[in-house]
Amino acid sequence: MSGPDSYTDNVWKHTKGNVNKKLERARPYNFFLTPVDANKSTHTEALTLSFPELLDKSLGELTDSMHINFAVELGWLFAQYHITDQRGKPITLLYEHCDQDINALQAKRKIPNLHHAIVKPKNAFGHHHTKLSIFSYNDGSIRIVVMTANLREADWLNLTQGIWVSPKFPLKDKNSKSDGDSKTGFKKDILRYLRSYNLPLIRQWIQKIEETDFSEANVFFISSVPGKYYEPIWGQSYLKSILKTHVCLSSGTPSDWPIIAQCSSLGSMGKSDRDWLTTEFVKNLSASTHIDRTTNNVPFNLIYPTIQNVIDSWDGPLGALTCLPYTSMVHKNQTWLEKYMCKWVSNSRKRTKAIPHIKTYCRVSQDCTEMSWFLLTSANLSKAAWGKKTLSDQSDYILSYEAGVLFVPQFLTGCDTFSLNHNQHNFKSPAFSLPFDLPLLSYYKNDQPWVSD
Numbered sequence: 156m157s158g159p160d161s162y163t164d165n166v167w168k169h170t171k172g173n174v175n176k177k178l179e180r181a182r183p184y185n186f187f188l189t190p191v192d193a194n195k196s197t198h199t200e201a202l203t204l205s206f207p208e209l210l211d212k213s214l215g216e217l218t219d220s221m222h223i224n225f226a227v228e229l230g231w232l233f234a235q236y237h238i239t240d241q242r243g244k245p246i247t248l249l250y251e252h253c254d255q256d257i258n259a260l261q262a263k264r265k266i267p268n269l270h271h272a273i274v275k276p277k278n279a280f281g282h283h284h285t286k287l288s289i290f291s292y293n294d295g296s297i298r299i300v301v302m303t304a305n306l307r308e309a310d311w312l313n314l315t316q317g318i319w320v321s322p323k324f325p326l327k328d329k330n331s332k333s334d335g336d337s338k339t340g341f342k343k344d345i346l347r348y349l350r351s352y353n354l355p356l357i358r359q360w361i362q363k364i365e366e367t368d369f370s371e372a373n374v375f376f377i378s379s380v381p382g383k384y385y386e387p388i389w390g391q392s393y394l395k396s397i398l399k400t401h402v403c404l405s406s407g408t409p410s411d412w413p414i415i416a417q418c419s420s421l422g423s424m425g426k427s428d429r430d431w432l433t434t435e436f437v438k439n440l441s442a443s444t445h446i447d448r449t450t451n452n453v454p455f456n457l458i459y460p461t462i463q464n465v466i467d468s469w470d471g472p473l474g475a476l477t478c479l480p481y482t483s484m485v486h487k488n489q490t491w492l493e494k495y496m497c498k499w500v501s502n503s504r505k506r507t508k509a510i511p512h513i514k515t516y517c518r519v520s521q522d523c524t525e526m527s528w529f530l531l532t533s534a535n536l537s538k539a540a541w542g543k544k545t546l547s548d549q550s551d552y553i554l555s556y557e558a559g560v561l562f563v564p565q566f567l568t569g570c571d572t573f574s575l576n577h578n579q580h581n582f583k584s585p586a587f588s589l590p591f592d593l594p595l596l597s598y599y600k601n602d603q604p605w606v607s608d
Contacts, residue, residue, distance in 0.1 A: 164238065165198045166190045166205035174211035177201065178320055183373060183567045186531065188590055189304060189316040191509045193469040200505075202588055204318050206311055209300060210239040215292035215323060219245040221360050223287040223558075225533075226252040228307035229260075247357065249274050251283040254307070272356050274556065276381040281554030284540065285378070286533045289360060295326035297367055299345070301376075301560045303513045303533055313469040314478055315506045315590060317513040317531045319374065319560045327368040339566055341372035347388065348558065351380040373566045377530065379540055379557035383550045390542035392551050394530070394561065395439035401563050402443040402518075402528050403571040411521050413454035414440050417499075417591060418514045421459065421481045421604075422537025424489055432492075435544060436536075440516065443527065456595050457495045457536065460510060461602045464499045468510045476607060478512045483606040496604060497595040504590055513590055514559075523593035524579070525572040532559025562587075 170177055178185060180201060187204035191197045210217065222232070227250045236242045248257075248271040257271050274283040288300040304316040327335040336342040342364065349361050375397050379390040387396045404412060414437055424431050433455065441453040460468075465475045486492070501507045517529040534540035539554035564570045568584035575593065577586045598604075 164205050164207040165192070165195070166203060167207040167211065167239070169199055170208060171211065172213050174208045175213040177204070177208070178214070178322075181320075183584065184562065184587060185320045185322075186562070186588070187318045187320065188504060188506065188513070189311055189314070189318065191315075191469065191506060192312040194505055194509070197505050204320070206235050206304075207239050209288070209290070209320070210235060210241050212240070214298065215290075215294065215296065217241055217244055218291050218293050219247070220291065221247040221249075221289045221357065222306060223249045223285050224306050225250065225282060225284050225286065226305040226307055227254070228305075229253060229255045229257070229266075231308040232306050233266075243268055245270070247271070247360065249283070249352070249354070249357070250306075251275055270356055272354055274352065276554060276556065278381065278539075278554045280539050281381050281556075282539070283556045284533050285556045285558040287558045289364075291363060292323065295366075296323040297363055298323050301531065301558055303531070309474075309477070310512065313474065313509055315501065315504075315509040315511040315513050317515065317590060319531055322371055324367045324369050324371065327366055331368075333368075333370070335368040335370060337369050337372035339372055339375045339563075341374065341376050342367070342369035344376040344378065348376065348378045348380065375561040375563065375566075377532065377559045377561050379534060379542065379553050379555055381554055381556065383545070383552050384542075385548075385550050387551070390534075390540070390551060390553050390557075391436055391439045392542060395442045397561060397563070398440065398442040398528065399444065401565065403565070404443045404445045404518075404527050405520065405525065405572065410441075410453055412518050412527060413456055413521070414516070414518050415456045415458065415595070416516050416536050417458035417511065418535040419479055419510075419512045420535040420537070421485065421489075421492070422535065422539055423485050424492070424536075424538070426488065428491055428495075431538060431543060436541060440518070455495055456497050457492065458497045458499055458511075458591055458595065460499045460605045461598060462605050463602065464507075465510065465605045467508060469508045470510065475510055475605060478510055479605050480607050481604065482608050484608075486604060486606055493598060493604065496598045496602075498598060498602070500592045500596050501590060503592050504588070506590070511590070515590060517589070519575065519593065520572075524574070524576045526575055526587060526589075527564070527572050529562040529573065529587065529589075530559055531562075533557045534559060
Protein backbone atom coordinates (compact mmCIF):
# COMPACT_ATOMS: atom_id res chain seq x y z
CA MET A 156 0.00 0.00 0.00
CA SER A 157 1.51 3.33 -1.03
CA GLY A 158 -1.02 5.52 0.75
CA PRO A 159 -4.70 5.92 1.51
CA ASP A 160 -5.58 6.99 -2.03
CA SER A 161 -4.48 3.59 -3.38
CA TYR A 162 -6.48 1.73 -0.75
CA THR A 163 -9.63 -0.10 -1.81
CA ASP A 164 -12.06 -2.28 0.09
CA ASN A 165 -13.43 -5.32 -1.72
CA VAL A 166 -16.56 -5.53 0.42
CA TRP A 167 -17.55 -1.89 0.85
CA LYS A 168 -17.42 -1.30 -2.92
CA HIS A 169 -20.49 -3.57 -3.19
CA THR A 170 -22.42 -1.99 -0.29
CA LYS A 171 -21.40 1.68 -0.34
CA GLY A 172 -24.38 3.80 0.68
CA ASN A 173 -26.43 0.74 1.67
CA VAL A 174 -24.72 -0.72 4.74
CA ASN A 175 -27.74 0.29 6.83
CA LYS A 176 -29.78 -2.21 4.81
CA LYS A 177 -27.19 -4.94 5.43
CA LEU A 178 -27.47 -4.35 9.19
CA GLU A 179 -31.25 -4.36 8.97
CA ARG A 180 -31.23 -7.73 7.20
CA ALA A 181 -28.89 -9.18 9.83
CA ARG A 182 -31.29 -8.59 12.71
CA PRO A 183 -31.81 -9.66 15.43
CA TYR A 184 -28.24 -10.97 15.85
CA ASN A 185 -26.15 -8.46 13.88
CA PHE A 186 -23.21 -10.83 14.23
CA PHE A 187 -20.75 -10.72 11.33
CA LEU A 188 -17.42 -12.17 10.27
CA THR A 189 -14.71 -10.13 8.58
CA PRO A 190 -14.02 -10.77 4.88
CA VAL A 191 -11.26 -13.10 3.72
CA ASP A 192 -9.14 -11.24 1.19
CA ALA A 193 -7.99 -14.46 -0.52
CA ASN A 194 -11.52 -15.81 -0.89
CA LYS A 195 -13.63 -13.50 -3.06
CA SER A 196 -16.81 -15.46 -2.35
CA THR A 197 -16.79 -14.05 1.20
CA HIS A 198 -16.79 -10.46 -0.07
CA THR A 199 -20.48 -10.39 -0.99
CA GLU A 200 -21.91 -12.50 1.84
CA ALA A 201 -24.76 -11.04 3.86
CA LEU A 202 -22.96 -11.77 7.14
CA THR A 203 -19.54 -10.45 6.11
CA LEU A 204 -18.60 -6.95 7.31
CA SER A 205 -15.47 -4.90 6.62
CA PHE A 206 -14.14 -1.94 8.60
CA PRO A 207 -15.01 0.73 5.99
CA GLU A 208 -18.61 -0.46 6.17
CA LEU A 209 -18.68 0.66 9.82
CA LEU A 210 -17.95 4.18 8.56
CA ASP A 211 -20.49 4.14 5.71
CA LYS A 212 -22.59 7.30 5.59
CA SER A 213 -25.84 5.33 5.42
CA LEU A 214 -25.29 4.52 9.12
CA GLY A 215 -25.47 8.19 10.06
CA GLU A 216 -23.51 11.42 9.78
CA LEU A 217 -20.44 10.66 11.87
CA THR A 218 -19.19 13.37 14.22
CA ASP A 219 -16.53 11.50 16.20
CA SER A 220 -15.50 8.02 17.25
CA MET A 221 -13.65 6.18 20.00
CA HIS A 222 -11.65 2.98 19.56
CA ILE A 223 -10.56 0.91 22.55
CA ASN A 224 -8.15 -1.77 21.36
CA PHE A 225 -4.98 -3.74 21.95
CA ALA A 226 -2.87 -2.94 18.87
CA VAL A 227 -3.19 -0.05 16.41
CA GLU A 228 -1.61 0.52 13.02
CA LEU A 229 -2.11 4.24 12.63
CA GLY A 230 -1.72 4.52 8.85
CA TRP A 231 -4.21 1.72 8.26
CA LEU A 232 -6.77 3.24 10.64
CA PHE A 233 -6.53 6.67 9.01
CA ALA A 234 -6.85 5.06 5.57
CA GLN A 235 -10.27 3.70 6.57
CA TYR A 236 -11.48 7.20 7.38
CA HIS A 237 -9.86 8.60 4.24
CA ILE A 238 -11.49 6.25 1.72
CA THR A 239 -14.92 6.62 3.34
CA ASP A 240 -14.67 10.42 3.19
CA GLN A 241 -14.59 10.69 6.99
CA ARG A 242 -11.06 12.08 7.32
CA GLY A 243 -10.53 14.82 9.87
CA LYS A 244 -13.27 13.54 12.17
CA PRO A 245 -12.08 13.47 15.82
CA ILE A 246 -10.87 10.07 17.04
CA THR A 247 -10.20 8.97 20.61
CA LEU A 248 -7.85 6.00 21.02
CA LEU A 249 -7.16 3.81 24.06
CA TYR A 250 -4.59 1.13 23.24
CA GLU A 251 -1.63 -0.89 24.50
CA HIS A 252 0.50 -0.94 21.34
CA CYS A 253 0.80 1.43 18.38
CA ASP A 254 3.18 1.20 15.44
CA GLN A 255 3.94 4.93 15.66
CA ASP A 256 4.77 7.41 18.40
CA ILE A 257 1.57 9.44 18.53
CA ASN A 258 3.01 12.07 20.88
CA ALA A 259 5.85 12.74 18.43
CA LEU A 260 3.39 13.07 15.55
CA GLN A 261 1.24 15.45 17.54
CA ALA A 262 4.27 17.56 18.41
CA LYS A 263 4.70 18.03 14.67
CA ARG A 264 0.97 18.85 14.37
CA LYS A 265 0.49 15.92 12.01
CA ILE A 266 -2.69 14.55 13.65
CA PRO A 267 -4.54 17.35 15.49
CA ASN A 268 -7.87 15.48 15.69
CA LEU A 269 -6.53 12.42 17.53
CA HIS A 270 -6.80 12.10 21.32
CA HIS A 271 -5.14 9.10 22.88
CA ALA A 272 -3.99 7.23 25.97
CA ILE A 273 -1.81 4.15 26.38
CA VAL A 274 -3.31 1.60 28.78
CA LYS A 275 -1.05 -1.09 30.22
CA PRO A 276 -2.12 -3.26 33.16
CA LYS A 277 0.38 -3.32 36.03
CA ASN A 278 0.84 -7.09 35.90
CA ALA A 279 3.14 -8.27 33.10
CA PHE A 280 0.75 -11.14 32.29
CA GLY A 281 -2.17 -8.76 31.83
CA HIS A 282 -3.09 -6.91 28.64
CA HIS A 283 -5.39 -4.17 27.44
CA HIS A 284 -7.07 -6.70 25.17
CA THR A 285 -10.53 -5.16 24.60
CA LYS A 286 -11.71 -4.44 21.03
CA LEU A 287 -14.56 -1.94 21.35
CA SER A 288 -15.56 0.99 19.12
CA ILE A 289 -18.15 3.70 19.71
CA PHE A 290 -19.43 5.96 16.94
CA SER A 291 -21.25 9.24 17.59
CA TYR A 292 -23.58 10.87 15.04
CA ASN A 293 -24.83 14.39 14.44
CA ASP A 294 -28.36 13.56 15.66
CA GLY A 295 -26.97 12.72 19.11
CA SER A 296 -27.22 8.96 18.64
CA ILE A 297 -24.38 6.49 19.15
CA ARG A 298 -23.54 3.01 17.92
CA ILE A 299 -21.49 0.36 19.75
CA VAL A 300 -19.31 -2.20 17.98
CA VAL A 301 -17.70 -5.14 19.80
CA MET A 302 -15.19 -7.19 17.83
CA THR A 303 -12.13 -9.44 18.00
CA ALA A 304 -9.88 -7.65 15.49
CA ASN A 305 -7.03 -5.31 16.26
CA LEU A 306 -6.89 -2.05 14.33
CA ARG A 307 -4.17 -3.19 11.95
CA GLU A 308 -4.28 -4.34 8.36
CA ALA A 309 -3.28 -7.98 8.89
CA ASP A 310 -6.22 -8.53 11.24
CA TRP A 311 -8.65 -7.64 8.43
CA LEU A 312 -7.11 -9.68 5.59
CA ASN A 313 -7.08 -13.48 5.84
CA LEU A 314 -8.13 -14.18 9.43
CA THR A 315 -11.52 -15.12 10.83
CA GLN A 316 -12.70 -12.28 13.09
CA GLY A 317 -16.07 -11.56 14.67
CA ILE A 318 -18.02 -8.28 14.83
CA TRP A 319 -21.23 -7.36 16.65
CA VAL A 320 -22.86 -4.08 15.58
CA SER A 321 -25.54 -2.40 17.67
CA PRO A 322 -28.47 -0.42 16.32
CA LYS A 323 -28.24 3.36 16.59
CA PHE A 324 -29.12 4.24 20.17
CA PRO A 325 -30.91 7.63 20.28
CA LEU A 326 -30.69 10.40 22.82
CA LYS A 327 -32.84 9.84 25.88
CA ASP A 328 -36.07 11.81 26.06
CA LYS A 329 -35.37 14.64 28.52
CA ASN A 330 -38.85 14.27 29.99
CA SER A 331 -38.52 10.54 30.52
CA LYS A 332 -38.03 9.21 34.04
CA SER A 333 -36.46 6.05 32.65
CA ASP A 334 -32.73 5.45 33.10
CA GLY A 335 -32.55 4.54 29.42
CA ASP A 336 -31.29 1.04 30.05
CA SER A 337 -32.34 -2.23 28.43
CA LYS A 338 -33.64 -5.43 30.00
CA THR A 339 -30.11 -6.76 29.59
CA GLY A 340 -28.53 -3.92 31.62
CA PHE A 341 -26.24 -3.09 28.69
CA LYS A 342 -25.98 0.60 29.57
CA LYS A 343 -25.15 -0.04 33.22
CA ASP A 344 -22.47 -2.53 32.30
CA ILE A 345 -20.72 -0.53 29.58
CA LEU A 346 -20.73 2.55 31.83
CA ARG A 347 -19.15 0.54 34.65
CA TYR A 348 -16.49 -0.65 32.23
CA LEU A 349 -15.66 2.82 30.86
CA ARG A 350 -15.61 4.40 34.33
CA SER A 351 -13.09 1.78 35.47
CA TYR A 352 -10.40 3.52 33.38
CA ASN A 353 -10.72 6.67 35.49
CA LEU A 354 -9.47 8.69 32.51
CA PRO A 355 -10.52 12.34 31.97
CA LEU A 356 -9.92 11.71 28.23
CA ILE A 357 -13.11 9.66 27.93
CA ARG A 358 -15.40 11.66 30.24
CA GLN A 359 -17.26 13.12 27.26
CA TRP A 360 -17.93 9.58 26.00
CA ILE A 361 -19.22 8.50 29.39
CA GLN A 362 -21.50 11.54 29.40
CA LYS A 363 -22.76 10.68 25.89
CA ILE A 364 -23.68 7.18 27.05
CA GLU A 365 -25.37 8.51 30.19
CA GLU A 366 -27.59 10.67 27.95
CA THR A 367 -28.43 7.82 25.55
CA ASP A 368 -31.45 5.51 25.41
CA PHE A 369 -30.20 1.90 25.30
CA SER A 370 -33.62 0.30 25.70
CA GLU A 371 -33.27 -1.50 22.33
CA ALA A 372 -30.05 -3.31 23.33
CA ASN A 373 -30.74 -7.04 23.10
CA VAL A 374 -27.39 -8.45 24.29
CA PHE A 375 -25.44 -8.39 27.57
CA PHE A 376 -22.10 -6.59 27.87
CA ILE A 377 -19.58 -8.93 29.54
CA SER A 378 -16.21 -7.42 30.39
CA SER A 379 -13.08 -7.87 32.49
CA VAL A 380 -11.03 -5.23 34.30
CA PRO A 381 -7.74 -5.88 36.13
CA GLY A 382 -8.09 -6.10 39.90
CA LYS A 383 -9.34 -8.08 42.88
CA TYR A 384 -13.11 -8.25 43.31
CA TYR A 385 -15.53 -9.67 45.86
CA GLU A 386 -18.68 -8.95 43.85
CA PRO A 387 -19.52 -10.87 40.64
CA ILE A 388 -19.26 -7.89 38.30
CA TRP A 389 -16.46 -8.92 35.91
CA GLY A 390 -15.21 -11.90 33.95
CA GLN A 391 -16.45 -15.43 34.47
CA SER A 392 -18.23 -14.59 37.73
CA TYR A 393 -20.41 -12.00 36.01
CA LEU A 394 -21.06 -14.33 33.10
CA LYS A 395 -22.14 -17.04 35.55
CA SER A 396 -24.58 -14.65 37.26
CA ILE A 397 -26.25 -13.83 33.92
CA LEU A 398 -26.45 -17.47 32.83
CA LYS A 399 -27.88 -18.50 36.20
CA THR A 400 -30.57 -15.82 36.00
CA HIS A 401 -31.62 -15.97 32.36
CA VAL A 402 -30.45 -19.09 30.48
CA CYS A 403 -32.96 -21.90 30.02
CA LEU A 404 -32.03 -25.41 28.98
CA SER A 405 -34.45 -27.89 27.49
CA SER A 406 -35.89 -30.42 29.91
CA GLY A 407 -34.46 -33.92 30.06
CA THR A 408 -30.71 -34.08 30.48
CA PRO A 409 -29.40 -30.52 30.15
CA SER A 410 -26.06 -31.50 31.66
CA ASP A 411 -25.41 -33.32 28.37
CA TRP A 412 -25.33 -30.02 26.48
CA PRO A 413 -21.62 -29.42 25.85
CA ILE A 414 -19.87 -26.11 26.35
CA ILE A 415 -17.69 -25.09 23.41
CA ALA A 416 -14.76 -22.69 23.77
CA GLN A 417 -13.02 -21.37 20.66
CA CYS A 418 -10.05 -19.04 20.90
CA SER A 419 -6.70 -17.98 19.43
CA SER A 420 -4.48 -18.34 22.50
CA LEU A 421 -4.39 -20.34 25.71
CA GLY A 422 -3.10 -19.36 29.11
CA SER A 423 -1.35 -21.51 31.68
CA MET A 424 -4.11 -23.51 33.41
CA GLY A 425 -2.20 -25.85 35.71
CA LYS A 426 -0.99 -29.43 35.80
CA SER A 427 -4.50 -30.87 35.46
CA ASP A 428 -7.94 -29.80 34.27
CA ARG A 429 -9.07 -29.69 37.91
CA ASP A 430 -6.67 -26.86 38.76
CA TRP A 431 -8.95 -24.30 37.07
CA LEU A 432 -10.56 -25.35 33.81
CA THR A 433 -13.25 -27.81 34.92
CA THR A 434 -13.57 -26.90 38.59
CA GLU A 435 -13.95 -23.18 38.00
CA PHE A 436 -14.34 -22.06 34.38
CA VAL A 437 -16.50 -24.85 32.93
CA LYS A 438 -18.50 -25.03 36.15
CA ASN A 439 -19.31 -21.32 35.93
CA LEU A 440 -20.27 -21.57 32.26
CA SER A 441 -22.55 -24.51 33.11
CA ALA A 442 -24.86 -22.23 35.09
CA SER A 443 -28.51 -21.92 34.05
CA THR A 444 -31.95 -21.46 35.57
CA HIS A 445 -32.16 -25.25 35.67
CA ILE A 446 -31.14 -26.79 39.00
CA ASP A 447 -28.81 -29.58 37.99
CA ARG A 448 -26.58 -31.38 40.45
CA THR A 449 -24.49 -32.95 37.69
CA THR A 450 -22.86 -29.74 36.41
CA ASN A 451 -19.43 -31.17 37.24
CA ASN A 452 -19.91 -33.57 34.35
CA VAL A 453 -20.84 -31.10 31.60
CA PRO A 454 -18.95 -32.00 28.39
CA PHE A 455 -16.38 -29.46 27.26
CA ASN A 456 -14.78 -28.94 23.84
CA LEU A 457 -12.02 -26.56 22.83
CA ILE A 458 -11.64 -25.47 19.21
CA TYR A 459 -8.02 -24.56 18.59
CA PRO A 460 -6.06 -24.83 15.30
CA THR A 461 -3.84 -27.83 14.69
CA ILE A 462 -0.42 -27.55 13.08
CA GLN A 463 -2.01 -28.84 9.88
CA ASN A 464 -4.78 -26.21 10.13
CA VAL A 465 -2.11 -23.52 10.09
CA ILE A 466 -0.01 -25.11 7.33
CA ASP A 467 -3.11 -25.32 5.12
CA SER A 468 -4.28 -21.76 5.90
CA TRP A 469 -4.16 -18.87 3.45
CA ASP A 470 -1.16 -17.21 5.09
CA GLY A 471 0.55 -20.37 6.39
CA PRO A 472 2.80 -20.46 9.48
CA LEU A 473 4.04 -16.89 8.96
CA GLY A 474 0.49 -15.62 9.27
CA ALA A 475 0.03 -17.43 12.57
CA LEU A 476 3.04 -15.93 14.34
CA THR A 477 1.20 -12.91 15.75
CA CYS A 478 -2.38 -14.17 15.90
CA LEU A 479 -1.79 -17.58 17.56
CA PRO A 480 0.78 -16.81 20.30
CA TYR A 481 0.36 -20.04 22.35
CA THR A 482 3.85 -21.37 23.17
CA SER A 483 5.33 -24.85 23.48
CA MET A 484 6.66 -23.90 26.92
CA VAL A 485 3.11 -23.45 28.19
CA HIS A 486 1.67 -26.42 26.34
CA LYS A 487 4.20 -28.97 27.57
CA ASN A 488 2.88 -28.36 31.09
CA GLN A 489 -0.76 -28.92 30.10
CA THR A 490 -0.81 -31.58 27.40
CA TRP A 491 -3.94 -32.86 29.16
CA LEU A 492 -5.76 -30.13 27.18
CA GLU A 493 -5.44 -32.20 24.01
CA LYS A 494 -8.25 -34.55 25.07
CA TYR A 495 -10.64 -31.58 24.78
CA MET A 496 -9.27 -30.16 21.54
CA CYS A 497 -11.09 -30.00 18.21
CA LYS A 498 -9.90 -28.83 14.80
CA TRP A 499 -10.81 -25.49 13.29
CA VAL A 500 -13.36 -26.30 10.56
CA SER A 501 -15.50 -23.60 8.96
CA ASN A 502 -16.56 -24.89 5.57
CA SER A 503 -20.09 -23.56 6.06
CA ARG A 504 -18.67 -20.03 6.40
CA LYS A 505 -15.89 -20.55 3.80
CA ARG A 506 -13.25 -19.88 6.44
CA THR A 507 -11.49 -23.16 7.21
CA LYS A 508 -8.34 -21.69 5.63
CA ALA A 509 -8.74 -18.35 7.46
CA ILE A 510 -6.92 -18.70 10.79
CA PRO A 511 -9.35 -17.90 13.63
CA HIS A 512 -8.49 -14.86 15.71
CA ILE A 513 -12.14 -14.77 16.78
CA LYS A 514 -13.03 -15.89 20.34
CA THR A 515 -16.40 -17.45 21.05
CA TYR A 516 -18.03 -19.51 23.78
CA CYS A 517 -21.40 -21.25 23.56
CA ARG A 518 -23.53 -24.16 24.77
CA VAL A 519 -25.24 -26.40 22.24
CA SER A 520 -27.52 -29.42 22.29
CA GLN A 521 -25.99 -32.84 21.69
CA ASP A 522 -27.71 -33.11 18.32
CA CYS A 523 -26.28 -29.70 17.31
CA THR A 524 -29.70 -28.23 16.43
CA GLU A 525 -30.13 -25.80 19.35
CA MET A 526 -27.99 -23.38 21.33
CA SER A 527 -28.75 -21.96 24.77
CA TRP A 528 -26.36 -18.99 24.61
CA PHE A 529 -23.46 -17.54 22.61
CA LEU A 530 -20.65 -15.17 23.59
CA LEU A 531 -18.43 -13.15 21.24
CA THR A 532 -15.49 -11.68 23.14
CA SER A 533 -11.88 -10.56 23.09
CA ALA A 534 -11.15 -12.99 25.95
CA ASN A 535 -9.03 -16.03 25.22
CA LEU A 536 -9.16 -19.10 27.46
CA SER A 537 -6.98 -17.91 30.33
CA LYS A 538 -7.10 -17.00 34.00
CA ALA A 539 -5.71 -13.56 33.10
CA ALA A 540 -8.75 -12.82 30.93
CA TRP A 541 -11.52 -14.55 32.89
CA GLY A 542 -10.26 -14.37 36.46
CA LYS A 543 -9.35 -16.93 39.08
CA LYS A 544 -10.80 -17.45 42.54
CA THR A 545 -8.34 -16.63 45.32
CA LEU A 546 -8.53 -19.52 47.79
CA SER A 547 -7.80 -17.38 50.85
CA ASP A 548 -10.77 -15.02 50.52
CA GLN A 549 -12.74 -16.26 47.46
CA SER A 550 -12.19 -13.00 45.59
CA ASP A 551 -11.82 -12.88 41.81
CA TYR A 552 -8.38 -11.92 40.54
CA ILE A 553 -8.30 -10.59 36.95
CA LEU A 554 -5.24 -9.34 35.02
CA SER A 555 -6.56 -8.10 31.66
CA TYR A 556 -9.09 -5.76 30.08
CA GLU A 557 -11.58 -7.68 27.91
CA ALA A 558 -15.00 -7.02 26.37
CA GLY A 559 -17.68 -9.14 24.76
CA VAL A 560 -21.39 -9.48 24.10
CA LEU A 561 -23.59 -12.35 25.29
CA PHE A 562 -26.56 -13.49 23.20
CA VAL A 563 -29.38 -15.01 25.28
CA PRO A 564 -32.39 -16.29 23.26
CA GLN A 565 -35.25 -14.79 25.26
CA PHE A 566 -33.89 -11.26 24.69
CA LEU A 567 -33.40 -11.68 20.93
CA THR A 568 -36.05 -14.12 19.75
CA GLY A 569 -38.37 -14.69 22.71
CA CYS A 570 -37.50 -18.41 22.63
CA ASP A 571 -35.66 -20.56 25.15
CA THR A 572 -33.00 -21.57 22.63
CA PHE A 573 -31.53 -20.43 19.33
CA SER A 574 -32.06 -22.66 16.32
CA LEU A 575 -28.87 -23.82 14.60
CA ASN A 576 -30.73 -25.59 11.82
CA HIS A 577 -30.97 -23.36 8.75
CA ASN A 578 -33.36 -25.83 7.11
CA GLN A 579 -35.84 -25.74 9.99
CA HIS A 580 -38.77 -23.38 9.53
CA ASN A 581 -40.81 -23.95 12.69
CA PHE A 582 -38.66 -21.56 14.76
CA LYS A 583 -39.95 -18.00 15.18
CA SER A 584 -36.66 -16.44 14.11
CA PRO A 585 -33.74 -17.08 11.76
CA ALA A 586 -31.16 -19.70 12.70
CA PHE A 587 -27.98 -18.47 14.36
CA SER A 588 -24.90 -18.72 12.12
CA LEU A 589 -21.92 -20.02 14.07
CA PRO A 590 -18.40 -19.21 12.84
CA PHE A 591 -17.44 -22.91 12.88
CA ASP A 592 -19.00 -26.18 11.72
CA LEU A 593 -20.96 -28.66 13.83
CA PRO A 594 -20.57 -31.44 14.75
CA LEU A 595 -17.04 -30.76 15.95
CA LEU A 596 -14.08 -32.75 14.69
CA SER A 597 -11.76 -33.97 17.45
CA TYR A 598 -8.00 -34.00 16.95
CA TYR A 599 -6.75 -37.13 15.20
CA LYS A 600 -4.19 -39.28 16.99
CA ASN A 601 -1.21 -37.52 15.38
CA ASP A 602 -2.63 -33.97 15.55
CA GLN A 603 -0.90 -31.36 17.68
CA PRO A 604 -2.04 -27.83 18.56
CA TRP A 605 -0.20 -25.06 16.79
CA VAL A 606 2.45 -23.40 18.96
CA SER A 607 4.15 -20.18 17.93
CA ASP A 608 7.72 -21.35 18.61
